[in-house]
Amino acid sequence: MTIVLTPYWSNGVQKLKAMLQPPSKPPKGLAPPVLDDETHYKRSLAQLRSKDKALEKYIYLNQLKNHDHHMFYRIWLNNLSEITPLIYTPTVGDACIQYSHIYRKPEGLYLSYKDKGHLGQIIRNWPLIDDARISVVTDGSRILGLGDLGINGMPIAIGKLSLYVAGAGIRPSSTLPIVLDLGTNNQAFLDDPLYLGLRQKRVSDEEMNEFMDEFMHEMHRIFPKLLIQFEDFSTDHAFSYLERFRHRYPVFNDDIQGTGAVVLSGFLNAAKLSSAASGQPLSSHRILFLGAGSAGVGVAMQLMSFFKLQGLSEEEARSRISLVDSQGLIFDTRGPMAEHKKYFSRRDYAGPPLTNLVEIIEHVKPTALLGLSTIKGAFNQEVVEAMARLNPRPIIFPLSNPVRLSECEFHEAVTWTQGKVIFASGSPFPIQEYEGRKLYPGQGNNMYIFPGLGLGAILSKASKVTDTMVEASSLGLADSLTPEERELDMIYPRVERIREISNQIACAVIRAAQKAGVDQNRDLRRMDDAQLRDFVKSRMWNP
Ligand SMILES: O=C([O-])CC(=O)C(=O)O
Numbered sequence: 001m002t003i004v005l006t007p008y009w010s011n012g013v014q015k016l017k018a019m020l021q022p023p024s025k026p027p028k029g030l031a032p033p034v035l036d037d038e039t040h041y042k043r044s045l046a047q048l049r050s051k052d053k054a055l056e057k058y059i060y061l062n063q064l065k066n067h068d069h070h071m072f073y074r075i076w077l078n079n080l081s082e083i084t085p086l087i088y089t090p091t092v093g094d095a096c097i098q099y100s101h102i103y104r105k106p107e108g109l110y111l112s113y114k115d116k117g118h119l120g121q122i123i124r125n126w127p128l129i130d131d132a133r134i135s136v137v138t139d140g141s142r143i144l145g146l147g148d149l150g151i152n153g154m155p156i157a158i159g160k161l162s163l164y165v166a167g168a169g170i171r172p173s174s175t176l177p178i179v180l181d182l183g184t185n186n187q188a189f190l191d192d193p194l195y196l197g198l199r200q201k202r203v204s205d206e207e208m209n210e211f212m213d214e215f216m217h218e219m220h221r222i223f224p225k226l227l228i229q230f231e232d233f234s235t236d237h238a239f240s241y242l243e244r245f246r247h248r249y250p251v252f253n254d255d256i257q258g259t260g261a262v263v264l265s266g267f268l269n270a271a272k273l274s275s276a277a278s279g280q281p282l283s284s285h286r287i288l289f290l291g292a293g294s295a296g297v298g299v300a301m302q303l304m305s306f307f308k309l310q311g312l313s314e315e316e317a318r319s320r321i322s323l324v325d326s327q328g329l330i331f332d333t334r335g336p337m338a339e340h341k342k343y344f345s346r347r348d349y350a351g352p353p354l355t356n357l358v359e360i361i362e363h364v365k366p367t368a369l370l371g372l373s374t375i376k377g378a379f380n381q382e383v384v385e386a387m388a389r390l391n392p393r394p395i396i397f398p399l400s401n402p403v404r405l406s407e408c409e410f411h412e413a414v415t416w417t418q419g420k421v422i423f424a425s426g427s428p429f430p431i432q433e434y435e436g437r438k439l440y441p442g443q444g445n446n447m448y449i450f451p452g453l454g455l456g457a458i459l460s461k462a463s464k465v466t467d468t469m470v471e472a473s474s475l476g477l478a479d480s481l482t483p484e485e486r487e488l489d490m491i492y493p494r495v496e497r498i499r500e501i502s503n504q505i506a507c508a509v510i511r512a513a514q515k516a517g518v519d520q521n522r523d524l525r526r527m528d529d530a531q532l533r534d535f536v537k538s539r540m541w542n543p
């Protein structure tokens with residue numbers, strides 16, 4: 001007897017197509033008689049809220065997305081601050097760690113090193129080739145601050161793309177999550193019988209370069225209108241592939257450029273508050289970074305814009321930024337260092353090595369301390385108090401993700417600075433009360449940037465993503481605070497306004513693309529600002 005197996009994916013693909021149609025009424029008898037949308041919305045939300053673990057909620061929401069994504073996005077858009085941390089950071093970090101165990105069905109493209117040489121053939125299996133406009137691609141080698149998770153990085157690509165839908169109204173059918181399985185150096189995963197990826201160590205740089213060249217070439221051939229967001233590649237690959245491909249294809253790196261832009265934006269608003277308290281001009285800020293990986297250096301590069309906007313020369317701007325890595329303050333005479341750290345290496349200090357963070361703070365006298373180190377608790381009481389001694393309103397941004405890797409928690413920073421801190425973190429923290437005042441933590445997460453940046457690049461049909469477009473996204477975000485939000489000392493807008501913010505960012509990005517001459521949709525040039533805003537809004541998908 002031959003057993004015929006239904007191919008497990010065929011149902012998935014058909015469902016994907018069917019799912020993209022607006023929900024229709026089933027024929028009589030094929031659904032309970034009393035099933036109206038409003039009640040079902042309440043029922044779905046109640047089912048979600050009845051679960052007590054964040055990962056269980058993630059699994060529930062993911063199932064909901066896969067069989068009724070109108071309901072999924074409706075629930076999310078109506079409850080943004082409750083749902084976002086469940087779909088995205090921090091819960092998506094746990095979903096990645098557990099992916100091979102919680103996996104239920106395929107949800108994107110899985111490209112394996114074994115397919116090298118015929119990647120185009122595999123990519124063409126994607127059922128929605130004509131619709132695809134935005135892809136998030138990861139190789140899983142540095143997921144959030146969690147390290148090498150191999151193929152288990154897929155949920156980060158899925159999560160980012162669902163934020164494109166929720167946050168910028170990109171059509172769900174236009175989104176394409178991709179994980180590149182190039183092996184993993186995570187021994188626990190290699191030993192796990194349920195691990196979904198190749199059971200081999202990561203391929204060499206040379207092999208990976210060949211794979212990436214073929215991949216990008218085929219992607220561009222098959223999807224000429226597609227924008228690619230690189231996500232969570234390990235530091236040196238993040239930099240090298242951005243540089244390798246950004247002049248040829250419309251691509252950007254979310255961890256270098258997206259995080260850079262979101263922090264620049266928050267810093268612009270934070271510096272105003274801090275300068276108002278100290279009476280010192282904006283041009284006098286100094287920034288100290290703990291962490292010199294792709295995110296750290298990417299953010300430092302983007303913050304150069306802050307000083308240049310205040311009229312400083314490149315050399316002056318550079319001298320305002322110092323980096324600390326695992327060996328302490330980075331300076332020229334310290335010894336050999338990775339290429340990406342050299343630009344910010346200090347020339348005006350010649351040793352001995354400074355390794356203690358409090359000593360480094362006392363030496364550099366920063367107005368702002370930014371953490372992209374993934375070292376939990378690195379901003380301890382001593383460190384935060386040192387910042388508060390130097391500054392009436394210290395700027396402290398522990399940006400490492402997820403929450404459990406954050407350099408400090410909001411309530412700690414508030415207590416240790418007697419409520420004076422200007423704070424933003426990568427992951428969400430609860431609001432604090434201090435002496436009867438409500439204090440709002442900023443969330444300096446690239447989720448504020450990439451949906452609008454991507455939307456602007458897609459609508460303008462940008463052939464490249466220029467630095468000026470990234471900077472425009474940042475200034476657009478900084479500008480989007482309402483008077484009420486400024487009154488409350490907020491440095492990022494409320495997440496509930498994400499659609500409006502993404503619209504504003506997209507418009508700024510489109511204008512920057514036009515200025516740079518990389519826009520291939522020239523029709524938008526004729527629109528005035530109000531018309532452009534209406535046009536962007538009209539292109540947003542709604543559940
Ligand atoms: O995903 C996030 O929350 C932010 C991010 O890109 C990262 O931490 O790598």
Ligand SMILES: [Mg+2]
Nearest residue numbers: 144231232255
């Ligand atoms: Mg990332």
